[in-house]
Amino acid sequence: MGELRALRSGSAIMRFLHWDTLIICMLAVNLCASQQASPTISSISSEQIKDIGDSVSLECDITNVGKFTVGWQKTNRDRSQSFNTISLGPTLAVAEERFRLSDDKENNTMKYTLTISDIVNTDAGLYECQIQVNSTNKVTATVELLVRHPPILQDNLIATAITKAEGEDVKLACAAEGYPRPSITWKREYSAILPIGGQSFSGNELSLSSLAKEDRGTYFCIADNGVGKPDSKTINLEVEFAPVISVPRPKVAQATEYDIELECVVQAFPSPAISWYKKGQQIHNGGSYSISQTGQPDDVTTSVVKITSVGSSHYGDYICKASNKEGHAEARLNLYEQRVPNINFSGLKWSNSGHALVSHLGIVVVTMLLATLL
Incomplete structure (x- = not known):
């Protein structure tokens, strides 16, 4: 009986040691995983400047990527709250054949490349390479793509007809998109002199004070950046004034x-x-x-x-x-x-008498001649 108890006691000890070893191994595995190097973006393409119709390759080099998910996201610089997901892992999120993904591994570094062909002006923006580490943490790096394109005046920011009373002030405003950044020039119809003097003015706003009726007419807002043709809009300025009789x-x-x-x-x-x-x-x-x-x-x-x-x-x-x-x-x-x-x-x-006016005039002329001779 004593031997039997001893055997049972030894078996229990062995089972205890077995579970203890298993737990230790699991802790060791987790510890090893936690000590594994985190993924980092070692480099990303520098700023890219392209023309419409060109192609561009944006490269993102990642070390220790492991099984983490990598993607590309685009943000418009002028609308930082608006973004578009371009890719998630090896899958493109855009249904345009102009976009293409590729990856290439060298030693411990993975090169993720986003290629865009036949570039259009709306491709311009900030492209962010992202590594999703967990639900609340990600590693990112950004490259900007600039696309040269002709100026485009923003219609929603331009009033095409303005009415003011004589003596009031007014600001004529224009805004334009384009790369390089367009310059704005103001002119009047028929190259007339501007109320502030001169035949042209440079700037987004043309400020006119104490309007006179002579200031009314057609004004041109012209945007130019040296790429393609300038863009222009017409603004009609009416000045209300009291009647003047001649x-x-x-x-x-x-x-x-x-x-x-x-x-x-x-x-x-x-x-x-x-x-x-x-x-x-x-x-x-x-x-x-x-x-x-x-x-x-x-x-x-x-x-x-x-x-x-x-x-x-x-x-x-x-x-x-x-x-x-x-x-x-x-x-x-x-x-x-x-x-x-x-x-x-x-x-x-x-005349009412029925005689031709010519006849009447003839009589008048004859009368005047006789009066002169007499």
Whole structure:
């Protein structure tokens, strides 16, 4: 019985030693794994500058990569929060044949290469080589790919039509993408002088203060970087101003029974309301009066009152009035009587007696000659 107990005791000791040895070995394995060198990125390609249509190879050299996962990720420099996964391990995450992956092992170093062919301008950005060590830790290195391409003005940052009131300030702004970085130049239509002086200005913003009506018009924003053709956008600047009235003929003469036109020219923006008055009463279309208005370039409106078969009641002062939201103006014209018809008026017509105007003029001329001879 004693021998049996001894054997059982020895067996128990052996089982204990067996498990103890197994545990020690497992701890040793884990210890060895924990002491294994971590993966590192020993080198990555330097900055790359390419033209559209070129190819580029981005190389990432990793030591002690083991079974860790390596990938490429692209970030746009101007939008750091936006990124695209290019690859994860040996698998491409983009469905474009222009992208290709390769790897090559030499001693303890693995070279991971991302090749991009037929480069387009949207390929430009920061390319990050990543080693995922665990769920919260990764080793990274970055290389920037710069792509030369013509300037592109950003439409969403450019107001193509701006309206300001006279006396106000305004800033005309442009922004452009491209590599090399584009420069911005401002010009006016027909090479007109800029409100700040000179025919051109360099800078992203053109600041104009105390606007005058002469500052209105078309401005050009031109982006150029020496690659391809410059890009340009048109900005129309409107300046609201109160009416300004000019009268080509402040005093007009006409004989009775002949037609005549009274004219005033109004410059204003927005378009003005124009009305005519005589002796404090507004004149309307009808009877012997006919009013017409014609728009012209540079915010000019010509208003004409045609008087058919002038009579004695038509002589006197006429007032042309114009108004818009910025203000109002008025100008005075005088129609007076003369014996000889005003032949400078293009609307001169046949007389009411049925005789040709030519005949009437002939009689007038003969009368004047006789008076001279006598």
